[in-house]
Amino acid sequence: MSGRAQLMWDERVTGYDFGPGHPMDPVRLALTRDLVRAFGLDRALRVVAAPAAGESTLRLVHEAEYVAAVRQASREPASAAAAYQAYATYGLGTEDNPVFPGMHEVSALIAGQSVAAAEAVWRGEAAHAVNFAGGLHHAMPGAAAGFCVYNDAALAVARLLELGAERVAYVDVDVHHGDGVQTAFWDDPRVLTVSLHEHPRTLFPHTGWPEETGGPGAEGGAVNVALPPGTGDAGWLRAFHAVVPELLAAFRPQVLVSQHGADTHIEDPLAHLAVTVDAQRMVAEACHALAHEHAEGRWVALGGGGYAVTDVVPRTWTHLVAIAAGAPLAPESEVPQEWRHEVYARTRRPAPLRMTDGRQPRWTGFEEAGYDPADRLDQAVLATRRAVFPLHGLLP
Secondary structure, three states, X not given: OOOOEEEEOOHHHHHOOOOOOOOOOOHHHHHHHHHHHHOOHHHHEEEEOOOOOOHHHHOOOOOHHHHHHHHHHHHOHHHHHHOHHHHHOOOOOOOOOOOOOOHHHHHHHHXXXXXXXXXXXHOOOOOEEEEOOOOOOOOEOOEOEOOEOOOHHHHHHHHHHHOOOOOEEEEEOOOOOOHHHHHHOOOOOOEEEEEEEEOOOOOOOOOOOOOOOOOOOOXXXXXXXXXXXXXXXXXXXXXXXXXXXXXXXXXXXXXEEEEOOOOOEOOOOOOOOEEXXXXXXXXXXXXXXXXXXXXXXXXXXXXXXXXOOOOXXXXXXXXXHHHHOOOOOOOOOEOOHHHHHHHHHHHOOOOOOEOOOOOOOOOOOHHHHOOOOOOHHHHHHHHHHHHHHHHHOOOO
């Protein structure tokens, strides 16, 4: 296996743009790439631009009729808007997923980066691979959803299976449930999908209950931790470590695919958790360690949600890239001045000064410290463990 990590990047992914005022502002991708460059992380990994996913690759997850609809709407967005009812069947032309010119091409390009990342890791061409433009985990086989047109995360997993992987673990720490990936592999015992997210009572897509554990023949293949609104660093880390490591040890994945949506952050405008950049960095470090412990280091790391586009997303994903590159950044590192000037020039917003929110998150282990049956966070963890752990031969 090559010792170098790989960053998947093509400037054209910033064309994934639903228009002015939409939360999915592509400036978050450009600013992340520039912060990676400002820290000199380019020298610690290979930067690779992969081709767009072709029809046969997209069909690993998506239905032919849906891909055709995306192509058509992408070519004629004005007609798509006029024919709203027809395209709404496919989740297109909605408030969340407005149609824009070239939508198919740029969505397939993002998918191509994640698929190529999976190929590089599986073939040993890279130790780890990161596509922070990816992680579009809501797209369904036959419909767009939640700002996601093609489900690059599911396509990366499907490509790994096609290449011969027998066990792939997918861990999703976005604030929203990874519903599209769960749906894609609901009946497939070769894939373990684990999602930690805000409780479905209070947040889109209103799925991801602990009782959702997989289809017939794949029981225990879906794992959902529904976190109470307001969960902060200590609870988030406690929940992650109370569920993910034991399940990965039992499942023995050959590859770990992780999705690192930054929208768990306390400043994110679309959700209600209270996590910091510091805890997000610690979970990225944990995923890196778990890949080495259980999957011979094979790790594909993706981006995802995140709508605090200047203060949070670039720092969180730059930490992710640095960890994958084997050149982790100290939390107290100063943000390069030239990058802060760029942030202001592009957005007229001030940029953060350091790569930390000034926290040193601490959490207590579920096994060591016991649990409080009256605590909502512990109730959420227990619900998941009781629903899933026995299906893997583990005690809840």
